Structure formats: structure tokens, C-alpha cells
Amino acid sequence: TQLLEQSPQFLSIQEGENLTVYCNSSSVFSSLQWYRQEPGEGPVLLVTVVTGGEVKKLKRLTFQFGDARKDSSLHITAAQPGDTGLYLCPSNTGNQFYFGTGTSLTVIP
Amino acid sequence: KAGVTQTPRYLIKTRGQQVTLSCSPISGHRSVSWYQQTPGQGLQFLFEYFSETQRNKGNFPGRFSGRQFSNSRSEMNVSTLELGDSALYLCASSLTGQSYGYTFGSGTRLTVV
Numbered sequence: 001t002q003l004l005e006q007s008p009q010f011l012s013i014q015e016g017e018n019l020t021v022y023c024n025s026s027s028v029f030s031s032l033q034w035y036r037q038e039p040g041e042g043p044v045l046l047v048t049v050v051t052g053g054e055v056k057k058l059k060r061l062t063f064q065f066g067d068a069r070k071d072s073s074l075h076i077t078a079a080q081p082g083d084t085g086l087y088l089c090p091s092n093t094g095n096q097f098y099f100g101t102g103t104s105l106t107v108i109p
Numbered sequence: 110k111a112g113v114t115q116t117p118r119y120l121i122k123t124r125g126q127q128v129t130l131s132c133s134p135i136s137g138h139r140s141v142s143w144y145q146q147t148p149g150q151g152l153q154f155l156f157e158y159f160s161e162t163q164r165n166k167g168n169f170p171g172r173f174s175g176r177q178f179s180n181s182r183s184e185m186n187v188s189t190l191e192l193g194d195s196a197l198y199l200c201a202s203s204l205t206g207q208s209y210g211y212t213f214g215s216g217t218r219l220t221v222v
Contacts, residue, residue, distance in 0.1 A: 033210045042113075042199050042213030043152075088152070097211070099144070099152035 003027075004091040004100050012106040016078055021103040023072045023089035030092055032065055032072050037086040037102075079107045111135065113202050113214035121220045127188040130217045134181050134202030140164075141183040142211065143175060146197040158183055159206070190221045 003026040013019055023032070031050045035043035047056050049065040049072065056063045060083075062075040076083055084107050090097035114133040122128050134141050143155040154167035158177035175185040181202075187194055197218050201211035 035210075035213075040197075040218075041215050042201070045210040045212065048210050097142075097154065099154075101151035 004089075004098060006087075006089060006100055006103050008103060009101065010104050010106075012108065013079055015080060015107055015109050018075070018077050019079055019105070020073055020075045021087055021105070023074075025070050025091055027091070028069045029065075029072075032069070032089060034063060034072070034074055035088040035090070035099075037088065038084070043086075043088055043099075076105075079105075081107045081109050083107050113200055113212050115198075115200050115214035115217050117217060118215065119218045119220075121222060122190050124190055124192060124221055126190050127186060128190060128219060129184055129186045130198055130200075130219075132183045132185075132200030132202075132214060134183070134200075135212055138202035138204055138212075139181055140203045140206050141177055141181065142201045142203075143183070143185050144199040144201065145169070146199060146216070147195075152199065155185065157206075187219075192221050195219060195221045 005024045007022045031048055033048050034046045036046055037043040047063045052067045052069045054065040060077045064073045072089060086102045086104050088099050088102040090099045113135060116131045132141060140159045142157040144152045145155055146152045155169055155173055156163055156175050157165040161177045172188045177183045197216045199213050199216045201213045203211045
């Protein structure tokens with residue numbers, strides 16, 4: 001059974017600050033996705049990383065996949081209120097995703 | 110291209126009733142998964158359908174069932190509704206499965222009173 005931990009569970013910051021959220025697994029990810037979910041909507045896929053050590057940038061968001069493919073981080077530079085949402089990195093177990101409870105981010109204007 | 114469409118968007122039902130939710134995946138996507146989301150439990154996997162066959166099932170009671178049609182549209186049914194079934198029900202589609210991520214619909218907000 002793959003154990004998944006996302007931290008922190010809750011994060012509230014001021015607009016313009018930087019932040020990092022983490023995703024750690026007890027097992028190796030075959031591939032890893034990050035999603036963001038806004039209140040009342042479904043999660044939206046932000047990025048997929050496949051190779052250990054891979055770094056992907058999406059505007060102010062930087063995603064890093066650990067060398068051992070068991071952990072990942074998401075760094076947001078100069079956070080904006082539009083970044084508010086629930087950030088999820090599901091683990092793969094067979095043909096289903098385990099999403100966990102994610103990191104809830106609030107960016108205060 | 111059109112996204113994943115879930116209907117209805119909101120639903121209020123009474124305990125003991127049954128409900129059917131619908132999901133139309135992105136054209137060409139053959140895998141459809143259903144999730145239940147509640148504030149305390151996060152997103153919990155219900156089941157996945159691929160080419161009209163249930164390929165995987167989560168840990169939910171038999172009151173929760175689903176099916177997929179030949180055009181990949183999917184429905185889920187909940188019988189004998191309980192107050193604890195109040196949740197956001199999300200449908201997600203992908204070409205063949207999870208490896209490259211899912212596209213989610215906006216969900217159906219079910220309230221059981």
C-alpha cells in the first residue's frame with residue numbers, strides 16, 4: 001500500500017509571498033501529477049512529471065520531482081489570490097488514484 | 110474540445126430515495142472514473158469504467174453502482190440514500206487510464222435531507 005503525505009495541510013499567506021508545498025510517498029511514483037481544485041469545481045491537471053530529478057515550470061509555478069521519484073514539491077513565486085485552492089498530488093495504486101486531502105492554500109489580497 | 114460534462118449540477122434528495130448522476134467524458138476518452146469528495150475525507154475513489162467494463166472499484170457499499178455505455182458516457186447510481194452520502198461527486202475521464210492524468214468535470218453537488 002502506497003502511503004501518501006502532503007504538507008502542509010493548510011497554508012494562508014499574503015499576496016506576493018512565496019511558498020512551497022510538498023508531496024511524499026512511501027513508494028516510487030511511476031508518474032506524478034499535480035492538480036489544483038477551486039471551491040465548487042473539479043480538480044484541474046497542472047502538470048505531469050515522469051523522470052526523477054525533473055523540473056517543470058508553469059509561469060510562477062515550479063514543480064520538482066525527486067531523484068528517487070518518491071517525492072515532489074510545488075513552489076509558487078509571488079502568490080496571487082487566483083492561486084487559492086486545494087493542491088493535490090495523487091498516488092498511483094493499480095488503476096486508481098488515491099488523492100488524499102491535499103494542501104489547502106489561501107492567498108490573501 | 111468540449112470538457113467533461115456532469116449533470117445535474119446540484120441535487121437535493123430525501124433519505125431513502127435513489128439518485129442517478131450522469132457523466133459525458135471528453136470525446137475519444139474511454140476511461141471514466143468516479144470520486145466522492147467530502148470535507149473530512151477528501152476525494153475517495155468509487156469506481157472506474159473502461160470500454161463498458163468496471164475495471165476497478167473502491168471501498169464503497171453496494172448501494173453505489175455505475176455503468177458505462179458504448180459511447181463512453183457513464184452513470185452512477187446511489188440507492189437508499191443516507192445523510193452521509195451528501196457530497197460532491199466528481200467524474201474524470203482519460204484516454205486509457207491514469208498514467209497521463211485525468212480531466213475532471215465540475216461535479217454534482219448532492220445534498221441528502
